[in-house]
Amino acid sequence: MGKTTAVETENLGRIYKIRNNKKEAFKELIALSHVNLEIKKGELFGLLGPNGAGKTTLIKILTTLLAPTSGRAKVAEIDLEKFPEEVRKKINMVSGGETSGYGLLTVRENLWMFAQFYGIDSTIANDRIKKLAEIVGIADRLNTKSSDLSTGLRQKMNIIRGFLTDPEILFLDEPTLGLDVGASRDVRKFIKNWMDDNQERTLLLTTHYMVEADELCDRVAIINQGKVLACDTPSNLKTMLQKDAIFHLNLYSPNGLNLDNFKNIPGVKNCVLSNVQDETHLDIILEEDSILTEIISESSQQKLKIIKLEKREPSLEDVFVHLVGQKIEEV
Amino acid sequence: MSMVQTIKNKRTGFRLFLMTVLGRSYPRVVGMTREKSWLFFDIFVPLLSVSAYVFVYRAIGAPEDYVGFVVVGGAMTAFWMNILWGMSSQLYWEKEQGNLALYIISPASMMAILLGMALGGLFSTLLRAITIMVFGSLLFHVSYYVVSFWSLIAIFSLSMVSLYGLGMMSASIFLLLSREAWHLSNLATEPVYLISGMYFPIKNLGFWGSAFGSLIPLSLGLDAMRQLVFKSGPSLGFLSVKLEIILLIVLSIIYIGAAKYLLAHIEKLAVKEGRITENRR
Numbered sequence: 003m004g005k006t007t008a009v010e011t012e013n014l015g016r017i018y019k020i021r022n023n024k025k026e027a028f029k030e031l032i033a034l035s036h037v038n039l040e041i042k043k044g045e046l047f048g049l050l051g052p053n054g055a056g057k058t059t060l061i062k063i064l065t066t067l068l069a070p071t072s073g074r075a076k077v078a079e080i081d082l083e084k085f086p087e088e089v090r091k092k093i094n095m096v097s098g099g100e101t102s103g104y105g106l107l108t109v110r111e112n113l114w115m116f117a118q119f120y121g122i123d124s125t126i127a128n129d130r131i132k133k134l135a136e137i138v139g140i141a142d143r144l145n146t147k148s149s150d151l152s153t154g155l156r157q158k159m160n161i162i163r164g165f166l167t168d169p170e171i172l173f174l175d176e177p178t179l180g181l182d183v184g185a186s187r188d189v190r191k192f193i194k195n196w197m198d199d200n201q202e203r204t205l206l207l208t209t210h211y212m213v214e215a216d217e218l219c220d221r222v223a224i225i226n227q228g229k230v231l232a233c234d235t236p237s238n239l240k241t242m243l244q245k246d247a248i249f250h251l252n253l254y255s256p257n258g259l260n261l262d263n264f265k266n267i268p269g270v271k272n273c274v275l276s277n278v279q280d281e282t283h284l285d286i287i288l289e290e291d292s293i294l295t296e297i298i299s300e301s302s303q304q305k306l307k308i309i310k311l312e313k314r315e316p317s318l319e320d321v322f323v324h325l326v327g328q329k330i331e332e333v
Numbered sequence: 334m335s336m337v338q339t340i341k342n343k344r345t346g347f348r349l350f351l352m353t354v355l356g357r358s359y360p361r362v363v364g365m366t367r368e369k370s371w372l373f374f375d376i377f378v379p380l381l382s383v384s385a386y387v388f389v390y391r392a393i394g395a396p397e398d399y400v401g402f403v404v405v406g407g408a409m410t411a412f413w414m415n416i417l418w419g420m421s422s423q424l425y426w427e428k429e430q431g432n433l434a435l436y437i438i439s440p441a442s443m444m445a446i447l448l449g450m451a452l453g454g455l456f457s458t459l460l461r462a463i464t465i466m467v468f469g470s471l472l473f474h475v476s477y478y479v480v481s482f483w484s485l486i487a488i489f490s491l492s493m494v495s496l497y498g499l500g501m502m503s504a505s506i507f508l509l510l511s512r513e514a515w516h517l518s519n520l521a522t523e524p525v526y527l528i529s530g531m532y533f534p535i536k537n538l539g540f541w542g543s544a545f546g547s548l549i550p551l552s553l554g555l556d557a558m559r560q561l562v563f564k565s566g567p568s569l570g571f572l573s574v575k576l577e578i579i580l581l582i583v584l585s586i587i588y589i590g591a592a593k594y595l596l597a598h599i600e601k602l603a604v605k606e607g608r609i610t611e612n613r614r
Contacts, residue, residue, distance in 0.1 A: 018607060062607075065438045069605045091343075091440045102431045104360040106367045111359070118356025119441035121344030133337045147367075168340040200339070 008171050008204035009041040009064060013073035016059050016228075033059040035228045036073070041206060041221075046197045048219030049208040050318065052330045056228040057208035058097075061175045064206070065095045078170055093171045094120075096164035098157065098179025105149030109140065109159050112148050113166055120167040127166070134162045138192055154185035161189055165196060174207045178214060186211075190218060210330055212318045222318065224325055231325045236318055243316035243324055246271060247291045251284040252310035253301065259284075263300055269293035274329050281309070287324060345440070353441040357449025358456070361419070365457045375411060375461045380468060383407035386532045387473050398565040399533075401477065404469035405562070406531040408462040409555050412496060413525055415458040417518045420500030423450055424508040425515075433508075443596050447504060451497040478564045484574060485561045491581040492554025498588030499550060505595035508603070525549060530556065534569040543571045550584050553577045 014037040019028040034056045041047045049057045062068035064077055066086040075082045078092040103112035110131055117127035135141040138158045143151065148159060157177070164172055174193070178186040194217075197205060209215050215222050216236050223233040232239060253259070259282060264273045271287040286297060291313075301308055314320075322330050344352060365371065386403040424447075427433040436446050469475065479485060510517065528546035529535065535543045535556050546552040557577040560566035572580070602608070 016607075065434075067434055067437060067604065068607050087440065090438055091345075093438065095435070095438055097431070100431045102435050104364070106364045107360055111363065115356045115359055116435065116439075118352040119436065119439040119446075121349040121352055121440065122340060123342075123344070126340060130337050130340075137337075165337075167343075168337075 006043045007040055007076070007079060008043045008045065009039065009047075009075070009077055009206060010079075011037050011039045011060075011064075011073065011075045013038060014060070014063065014070050014075055015072035016056075016063060016068065017071045032228050034063070034070070037225075037228075037230055039223060039230065039233065041204060043204055044201050045220045046193070046205045046207065046218055048215040048222040049206065049225055050210065050212070050215045050222050050322070050330075051208075051225035052210055055210075055225045057210075057225060058175055059228075060225075061095065061173050061206070061208060065093055065173055066090060092169060093173065094164045094167050094169035095173040095175065096160050096177055098176035098181075099153075100160055101156070102160065102163070103148050105147060107148060108145050109135070109148055109151070110144040112159065113163055116163050117166055122167060130166055130168075131162065134165060137195075138162055139188060154181050157181055157185065157189070161192065169203070171204045171206065174205065176208055176210070178209070178211065186214075190214060194218060212322070212330065216318045224322060226326050232321070239318060239321045240316040243287065243320055245289075246316070246324075247288040247294070248314045248316055248320050249286050249288065249294060249297070250310075250312050250314055251286070251297075251301070251308060253282040253284060254307035254309055255282045255304070257305065259306060260304060263304065264297065267293065267296050267300060270297075272323050272327060274323050274332070276329060276332070282306075285320070285323065285329075287320060343440075349440065350442060350445045353445035354449040354452060357446050358453030359449075361450065361453025361457050365460065371457075371461065375414075376464050376468065379407050379410055379465055380472075382410075382532075383465070383469050384472075396565055397476075398563045398569075400473050401470075401475040401563050402534065402559055402569075403532050404466060404473060404475050405559060406533075406555060407469055408466040409551060409558075410526070410531055411458050411461045411465060412455075412493070413529070413531075413549075413551055414522075415454045416496060416500040416503075417521055419454040419458075420447075420450060420497065421503040421507050421521075422515065422518050424504045425510075428508065437600065443600060444501075444593055447501045447592065447596070450504075451501060454500075455493055455497060477562045480561050485558060488554055488557045488561065488574065488578065488581070491578060491585065492550050492558075495550035495581050495585040495588060496554070498585050498592060501592035502588050502595055505592060505599045509599050509608075525551075528552065534559065534571070536569060536571045547571070547580065548584075550581055550588075553581055553584075557581075 014034060016034040018031045018033055020031050021028050037060060049060065051057050059068065063070050063075060064082070066082060066089055069083065077089045080088045082089055107115065113131045114124065114127055131144070135144050138161060140155055140158050143155055148156065151159065161177060164174065178189050181189065193205065197203065207218065219236060221233065221235050222239060224231045259275065261273060261275050264270060264286065269289040270293065271289060274285045276283045288294065298308070319329065383403055387400050390399040390403065424433060427436065436443065507517065528538070529549050529552040530538065530546060535546055535552050538546060556571045557574045560570040560574050
């Protein structure tokens, strides 16, 4: 491990023992399995995966909230299990939709309180709160009770809480979860700018939004069912599919569609069906363009009407489909 | 857009401990001024219970000092309620709210967090207790005969240290018990009124009953305070004030020591089992 490593995991695993009621025997649920990651200092690293993929479990382990059942991990070059107190001096975490703090306190007071837990003098804390609130756009709400904030404003307060303590490594777990388009854009912009201004700082972000990972992250690890399936820069991940031909078909299919017939066509690498309102969408990854004729022929055999057909550049979503076999929202 | 400067110096060690205590006590102290419903629920309602006992004692012609016993007991009840609902079950509520995870991942010590909760709770409850005492004393014309003011302060302080030590200890246990904490708090409300002698001299429970009740520091504290502020106090007291001071010191050491040990143990266990932020696992 080099000196510039912020996070390193080696065969990290976590198994939960769960049961639905006290009479039942415990069953094992593998939340993480053999996760090997190396995140460099100064990197904005993304963990992309569907709900239940193991992203939050990994974050919990890396923030000392949960012990792994196998493997080891280092954060800021410190062994997590041996020296959790040392790790805590260097990190902070913000989760999407969290309701931390106290509703009776104002935004400023809540943030000041958390700053105290990190040993930040009040003068410095108040100055940072003011500046960060201006940047994030809630300066006019600093004296509002946090219980009176909307979801979006509350999340902006949470984001400030994370950055307020100036952590070496910041963990953002689904930071834009539940936010509207405008608020999500503001949060993403703030994260990007913060990373540009703080080259020594590292940020690990989990998300199930492809755009977020694509737009923000230097590198992305795609995770599903507790396993890391791929890890590279977004552009390199997309290059995986560069040789393939990716098409999007918008179909009219009043009598439904037999997906297996499409999947069984030789040269079809992946085929995903989704319905949006009355429209049927088919995303297909082909080994080469020429196979499209067979797709069109199958469509007409199934009496499907092609409303729109377009060839696309590969996206992270296509990479996910290629690796997992399903769209992220379908997993 | 210019971002904020990096922080060059963060406090550590004892300074961080103090800052944490101050930070965590702040919501409790400030909360009183924001949510004024406590004036009704924490003062008027306890005064009703106090009134009921006063009328019973007066109806049966009990010595007038018993009225004072009830008023002091009523005031001290506020502390027990704070221990149950503001301390013991607090970590559980913090977990539900998502604060506990943030406390754990911060460099602050959990003992400092608990101490902050305790001091904040103590301050706000002190105001409640004083108000109940003043109102009760004026309403029922209670006369006090303070033998030693400094002994009274010492007894009260020791009772609080010991009582909040018990609260810190039980906070750790309640964290482990999760949802059952609510029922435990309910369960511990009424019986404690009996075994701690809130409204009567604890001596009436007999030696073993009183000894058992004395495990709750409030019982010894209340008994000693009554001995120091009422003429008939010493004759109705369970043990001598001196012995009660020594026992309170012993209880303080045991409870605070146990709180520290349990907190560390339960945090370790919770991290191992994934219980700190998860209810279902």
